[in-house]
Amino acid sequence: MPVDLSVSEVRDELQRAAGKEAIGSGQSATRLLGQMFHEVFADLCGKDPLRSGIRVVVDAAPDRDAGQQRLLSHTYHALVGPRLTRHQPLLQETTRQVLVFWEAIQHLTRWLTDLVWTALDATKEGLQTWEEIAALFTVDEKLTRELRQPDWSDSVRLVGITDALIRIPRTSRFCTIELKLGAGRPLMDLAQVALYRLLAAGQVPSSADSALALLHFAPTLAETLITATEVATVEPRLLALLGKMAGVATPPKAPSAATRPEPRKEPKAEPLPATRGNRTPAKPEPRKTAKNPAANVEVLRRSPARSVPEAAFTSAAMPATQSASHPPKNRPLGAAPPAVEPTPSPPREDPRKEAVATTPAGGSTSAAAPTSATAPLVTSTSATAPPASASAPAASERYAELGQKLVRAFREYGSPVDLLGEPAVGPRFLRFEARLGRGVTFDQIARRTKEIGLKAGIPKDPIISRYEGHLRIEVERPDPQTVPFASILPALGERDPLRGSALVPIGVDVAGTLRTADLASPINAHLLVAGTTGSGKTEWLRMAIAGLLHANTPETLRLVLIDPKLAAFTDLKRSPYLWTKRGLWTPGSGSDVDEVLDDLSAEMERRYQLFEAEGVDDLARYIEKTRKPLARIVCFCDEYFALISQDRQIRKRIEAQIFLLGAKARASGIHLVIATQQPSRQVIQGALNANMPCRVGLMTQSAIESRMLLDVPGAERLTGYGDLLYKDVGDPVRLQAPYLSPEERARLFKPS
Structure with a gap:
């Protein structure tokens, strides 16, 4: 079965490997403003006549300047103003970022006006109405491609959503649009271009002769058009990275004694600089590598150096321990690789009677030992994982059987769905992703949640939502697990005796990653x-x-x-x-x-x-x-x-x-x-x-209370015991709160 990887996961890995050098010098914007900018763009290029910016420009023809002015006024009054009013409490301390956002909106309206007029000029004999021009735009296009390589043990399914695809009139060519609210990240742009070209090549005709445009809308409009030829040299290294992340790349064989090169003498390492607050840097975990990692580095060095950050691809493509955000093939999607094998607790009893260690959010099961008065208060109890339990295959079969029960239940009620891969396994819930059957609407599915839950034998009604063009069906896990508080300590970091920490732990997501709220942020x-x-x-x-x-x-x-x-x-x-x-x-x-x-x-x-x-x-x-x-x-x-x-x-x-x-x-x-x-x-x-x-x-007790708190229903279907929905920007995210046992609480809260 193919291993799923998303574009966002690959981009995060590239960014992690490239480090600070990959970051551009543009003005920063909040996540909320970035989300609003993409929503405004989607409305302007969409097919709703009340929101469409394309309609405004076409209706103003032949006066181009008037069209641009009307578009700016329409964008503010119909799209931007209402959003700013709705989110005023979140934005009251981000005046500078809001000004950058508005400047970017002005650039966007000028760019869209020019694009619409270019389409009109190029098709005077063809396109005449705004609907015909709007049909050239496909917003938030989901692209999927299955990739194979000779040295991979399995295929990789790459999934991503591009901001827009623009078809070139009277041709089979297209242009992929990626929007950036802020200045560019020069060392990352070309890598992202190659990533989307890999996606589009398997789905859109004539992609080899198409281009990708990167549009940075603040502080000034910078439009970069990159052709397929320019990214061709990057793709082999990108494929190597995908294989490593998915865990399907076959490690190169170690050279024989006769051909093994002499070991290279490494230069003496310089002392690490002091970190913020004069803290001692935490000792890094040993990095697992393939038998011959130097071979991978040599391949990268032979590739042209002009296209993509050498440090990013070299570091990211090296064989490393699997991260929680990049699940390997032999475990359910989204499930973190357990450091200590969890022991199932009875399905309907309080699972907190005995804390069970799961994968820590920080990627390690142990914290540094206290070395001073400002050392962490609690450390994890073990860094050694026992052998995997033989019950893991049985659990996977049980989850698969539950998924088939859901499919049969939907079919019996006339709303067939197709499951997409294995479920993601959270501490207290399973997340199935599915595709709607032909003629089935989301509303039909949503109205049947109670009946589906009863038919499938699920104690709580499933939570059904939209996500990236398909369904998410979340059901109570038959063998719920507890996330011990000690397992999240590495992710909270060490104490800074000068600045302290403003991070409040919220919960662990389905990938085993700790989500925190930064009190220093206006949103949190x-x-x-x-x-x-x-x-x-x-x-x-x-x-x-x-x-x-x-x-x-x-x-x-x-x-x-x-x-x-x-x-x-x-x-x-x-x-x-x-x-x-x-x-x-x-x-x-x-x-x-x-x-x-x-x-x-x-x-x-x-x-x-x-x-x-x-x-x-x-x-x-x-x-x-x-x-x-x-x-x-x-x-x-x-x-x-x-x-x-x-x-x-x-x-x-x-x-x-x-x-x-x-x-x-x-x-x-x-x-x-x-x-x-x-x-x-x-x-x-x-x-x-x-x-x-x-x-x-x-x-919560009811869907009404859930809507009052989160603006959406769903909290009434949570399972209790720390199962929660967290909302700051965008849609709520389901998390599991770590459990602080009475013994840990007594140790942490005791007077010093």
């Missing part, structure tokens, strides 16, 4: 957490706190804990991490909770006065300039609804302070993590909804 500055009883909400809060404690000292982190239930944070009541003024609030502590928030607001203003005196505008720059730590303050509230449901006047004061802190506190290093059991309209609307775009949705 404050978190809203919701989940019903049994969803794991309080355990998630404790896990998030433990992650912050692991990567900080009391000089870089302080906690404010609000515990209306008197049960969530009792282990921390004597912690040195508590804020000295008001560290732990509980009912009956002698003050109202709004006074705690008042104190945080006063601290925020005091910090801004410090920043003004130093001529800086945020916590990071203040620390860099003064070289003195100033603790980040994170306020955790376990049950928000209990605070606002008693007294109307207290609720008004609480909401006023939350609105103020949510709008202003990020730059001062003060953050809110607020949790509630009831994400209803009465609770979320107002201060929380306006200032907390980063959401963690554990299992």
Whole structure:
């Protein structure tokens, strides 16, 4: 069976190998603005007459200048303005990036006007309507190609989505368009061109005579047209990289003793430079290589050097340990390679009774041993993996049988689907990808989720969504696993005694990678957490706190804990991490909770006065300039609804302070993590909804609550025990929260 690789995985590997040298010098833009830019482009080139920019330009003919002006006005009022208004809370601290975004939009409208007029001039005898010109554009085209090489043990299926394909009128040629919001990455552009040419060559006619255009829209428009001939020398090295990533390349045979070259004397390595905050660099894991890696390097050296970054291809193409994002052929897609064989827990019991080690997000099962007072608080227990369990094939057969049950259930209800490969295996769910049968619509599938779940014998209704042109069907795993908290510690990094860490662990994705929220980012500055009883909400809060404690000292982190239930944070009541003024609030502590928030607001203003005196505008720059730590303050509230449901006047004061802190506190290093059991309209609307775009949705009671929290249903179908949906930019991502055992919690939270 072919091994699937996505273009994004290959691009990430090239970027990792190329390092900082591959990064261009353009202005940065947030992920949200990049997503908005691509959405606006798709609307302008699409076939919806109310959104189409092509229609606006054609309707203005023969006045070209008027067409460009009308297009700019249409783009702002119909497409850009509504998006900026909808995402205003996320963008209120990114003024510079928004200006770069708007400059790029202006370049885009001029470019599209020129392109439409070029099409009109070239086809005066043919294309006359805007619909005919719009038909030349195919936006978000999914391309798939199966690649084979003589030295591969299996084929590789490369999958990617190009921003647009433009057909050249009256010919079979085409141009592939890739958009970049920002300046180029010169060392990476040609590699990406070769990647898309490999894709298109197997699917689009006459691709060998076609071209790819790279359009960088900020700070100035830079359009680069690259022909097939220019990338021909890159493709052999790119194919070598794909084979290594997929695990199908056959290692070269070691030379015999008679032909083995003399070993080359390596130069003495220079000492590593000190890392940020004068931390000692972590000792790298030994790198697994093929028997003769020098042969691969020599092949690359013989290739022309003008086309692609030598360092990127040399490093990336070397045989290395399999990464979690590039699954080899002999395991389910998306499943991380286990470092310690997981032991299945009973399907319907709480699997947290016994923590089971899974693949750590950092790629290692052990952390560095503590060497100083600022060493990590907890280390993993083992770095040695026992032999693989004989139950693995049986589990794969069980998953395949479940997939066939789903196929039969869909067919019985008149909505046939075809599964695409093996399922991705997450800690608590299986993800099947499928293609709709002929004549079947997504709405038909979505309406049948309850019946499909019952027919297939699944305890919880499946979660069905669209993804890259096909279906994703997520069902509860029959043998759920626990992700131990210790397994994520390598991904959280070491302590920085000056700057600390603003990373909050959220959960582990289906590839075994830890997802974190960076509190220093405007999008992730404050978190809203919701989940019903049994969803794991309080355990998630404790896990998030433990992650912050692991990567900080009391000089870089302080906690404010609000515990209306008197049960969530009792282990921390004597912690040195508590804020000295008001560290732990509980009912009956002698003050109202709004006074705690008042104190945080006063601290925020005091910090801004410090920043003004130093001529800086945020916590990071203040620390860099003064070289003195100033603790980040994170306020955790376990049950928000209990605070606002008693007294109307207290609720008004609480909401006023939350609105103020949510709008202003990020730059001062003060953050809110607020949790509630009831994400209803009465609770979320107002201060929380306006200032907390980063959401963690554990299992909810209804689809309505899921929509209130995440803007989409699905959280009501989660399985509990830390199974969650995480949303910051774009669609929610399903993750599994690591489990912090009582023993680990006692060790981490104990007074020093």
